[in-house]
Amino acid sequence: MEIRKILVPVDGSACSEKAAEYAANLAQLVGASVLVVNCRMALPPMLGRDSWEQARSALVKRSEVLLESYCDRMKDEGVEAACRVLEGAVDKAIAETAEAENCDLIVMGSRGHSELEGLLLGSVTHRVLQLADCPVTVIR
Numbered sequence: 001m002e003i004r005k006i007l008v009p010v011d012g013s014a015c016s017e018k019a020a021e022y023a024a025n026l027a028q029l030v031g032a033s034v035l036v037v038n039c040r041m042a043l044p045p046m047l048g049r050d051s052w053e054q055a056r057s058a059l060v061k062r063s064e065v066l067l068e069s070y071c072d073r074m075k076d077e078g079v080e081a082a083c084r085v086l087e088g089a090v091d092k093a094i095a096e097t098a099e100a101e102n103c104d105l106i107v108m109g110s111r112g113h114s115e116l117e118g119l120l121l122g123s124v125t126h127r128v129l130q131l132a133d134c135p136v137t138v139i140r
Contacts, residue, residue, distance in 0.1 A: 001135075007035045007103040009094050009128075010070050015109025019139040020070050023107040027079045034079055035101055036070045038063040039086035039093045060085055091127035099133050106136045 010016040067083035074081035086093040
């Protein structure tokens with residue numbers, strides 16, 4: 001299996017930090033590029049147009065700042081990296097983006113910020129394992 005592109009979903013949690021580090025190291029070894037993504041749930045339209053736009057803009061900005069820190073670190077290590085903010089159901093957005101971007105591998109943390117303590121495998125990670133067409137490496 002040739003690995004040319006690795007997708008790494010991040011949320012700032014300790015597990016996603018480890019996953020990003022693993023993906024960067026693997027990318028260096030095999031000469032792959034990395035697509036770092038952060039996914040946020042879609043906002044309900046009932047907020048009103050102006051409030052919806054303001055809230056969406058604030059959430060996108062927060063995601064962009066988070067992603068920028070990951071991409072900068074990867075680029076500092078000589079890894080070709082791109083960032084993208086995804087919107088919608090996290091598991092589906094990750095799996096669909098991996099397919100659309102022709103990613104050869106997804107590297108993700110076993111749990112993120114939204115998961116409850118004590119779970120062996122986060123529910124988003126579990127669903128991505130079920131939905132993704134490419135291999136998924138789970139980092140603890």
